[in-house]
Amino acid sequence: MSEQSSTSVPPISFSIPVVVRRHATEVATRWWRRDSAYLDHPRTTFAMLVQYDESIDAHLDGLLVAGSGGLDAVRxxxxxxxxDLSADIFAALAFAFLSEDEAAITSMLARTDALPGKAWALDGLFAWHDSPLVVTALTAHLSDANPRYRDAALAQCHTHRLSGGDHLSAILTGSTPExxxxxxxTAGECGRVDLLAEVRAWLDPARRSDPAIRFWGAWTATLLNGLDEESLTVLQSFVDQGDSHQPHALKLICLSLPQSRVLEYLGKLSQSPLTPELMIKAVGWSGHAGYGNWLIEQMRVPALAATAAEAFRMITGFDCERSDAVLASPLGEEQFDAAIKDGYPYPAADQVAAWWHDNQSHYRDDARLFLGxxxxxxxxxxxxxxxxxxxxxxxxxxxxxLQPGSMLLPTRAHSAIQWLRLQQLKGSTL
Structure with a gap:
């Protein structure tokens, strides 16, 4: 894993302007694409993310080498x-912080302050550079007058292993509802077990909190202290209501409940109006090998086949592509494209069934399995x-x-930061 550059900006530029402008454009467009093309694509591997992040860093280095020409390009x-100028703002801020020139950083933060998209760019900046100057800027924005900038800083506290300090308790007990x-x-991401009482207070229906508040309250309480009945009730209400929090609530329930209760809960869900696709995903999250044959049957339903194959892989680790158990185009072209979900392959159900027949006995029903x-x-x-x-x-x-109170790994941050945080997580379990 390569380290991010920390070289100061050269004061003089002998660069070719068209090349420098290309560097600025590439930083902005690649960062913009990073979310949808890589972070939001479920099949992106960590190695792919490393390579993509390094390509952005290479263009940032090109701006840095250009010196004043690079500064002109981002300006x-x-x-x-x-x-929305968020991508261009990110490029400008990332360049300024890479220069480690405090005057340039202050100037660029001020120059971009009123531009549309600044909050998203700040979020991206705080997730990109791991340096004392970025930590200082993030900490300063925790008390910013603009709540959108405070939101961006709160979102990346765990990226830098910051606790959020008294800012979190002040928000949770104060009058900043937004x-x-x-x-x-953030309290959940940062493992703030000391704030558990304040978190639980927001689960009280008498407070008439909005859905996002009740969901994140239950989510955080579960990360900090396990899934108790109060949090379970709140999360189940989101599964039943079917709003935007439904899949996230269902996922957390399936990961947190003891195996016996997961089976009981999924049995009840099978009689509910839950969509077939989400039901299949829930089975995959349950990690229970007893669902193997049922998932294979779902693979024979064109609209559900790819989702079922991935749920089967979530439990057993069986990869249809690597095992050459894929059908090229069993339907008409348009139907086939619609049947493939998130880039997952269309499974050859008969081959998967044959493999399961030969290997089913190797999988324990009493253990929660994840990828086999x-x-x-x-x-x-x-x-x-x-x-x-x-x-x-x-x-x-x-x-x-498994380790309540630990920092959540920032899986959307720069890959170099992720790698460092993972080593720190590993050290905390020794």
Whole structure:
């Protein structure tokens, strides 16, 4: 894992302007694409993310080498009337902080303060550089007058292993309602067990808190102290209501409940109006090998096949692509494209069934399985080192559930920061 550059900006530029402008454009566009093309794509491996992040760093280094030419390029990119300049702001701020020139940093923060998209760019900046200057800036923004900038700083506290200090308790007990859900989530990400009472207070229906507040309150209470009946009731209400929090609530329930209760809960859900696709995902999250045959039957339903194959892999570790158990195009082209979910392959159900017939006896029904093995810190560590993004996010969540009070691994931060935080997590379990 390469270290991020920390060289000062050269005062004189002998660069080619068109090349420097290309560097600025590439930093902005690649950072913009990073979310949808890599972080939000479940099949992105950590190695792929490392390579992509290093490509952005290479263009930032190109700006840095250009000196004043690089500074001109990022400044000029900000001089437009676009409705969202977040990517260009990120490029400008990332360049300024990479220079380690405090005057340039102060100037760039001020120059971008009123531009549209600044909050998102700040969030991206705090997740990109791991330096004392970034930590100082993040800490300063925790008390910023603009709540959107405070939100961005709160969102990346765990990235830098910061606790959020008294800012979290002040929000949770004070009068800043627009930041409560973010503060609750940050308390969970930062392992703030000391704030458990303040977190639980937001689960009280009498407070008439909005859905985001109640969800993140239950989510954080579960990470800090396990899944108790109060949090379970709140999370189940989101599963039943079917709003945007539904899949996240269901995932946490399936990861947190003891195996016997997971089976009981999924049995009840099978009689509910839950969508078939989400039901299949829940079975995968349960980690119970007893669902193997049922998932294979779902693989024979075109619209559900890819989702079922991934749920089967979540439990057994069987990869249809690596095992050459994939059907190229069993349907019409448009139907086939619609049947493939999130880049997962369309399974050859008969081949999967044959493999399961030969290997089913090797899988214990009394163990929670994740990609074929019982959940353990050693296995989670391996997944976080080499796995796909969706699996790594689950592994990070599992880790916090197994070690309440630990910092959640920042799986959306720069890959170099992720690698460093993972080594620190590993050290905390020794």
């Amino acid at each position: 000029n990119a900000l001089a437009t009337d676009a409705p 930041l409560v859900s973010r503060a609750l989530r 093995r019982p959940v353990s810190f050693a296995w989670l560590s391996e997944i976080l080192d080499h796995g796909e993004q969706a699996h790594r996010e689950l592994a990070a969540l599992y880790w916090s559930l």
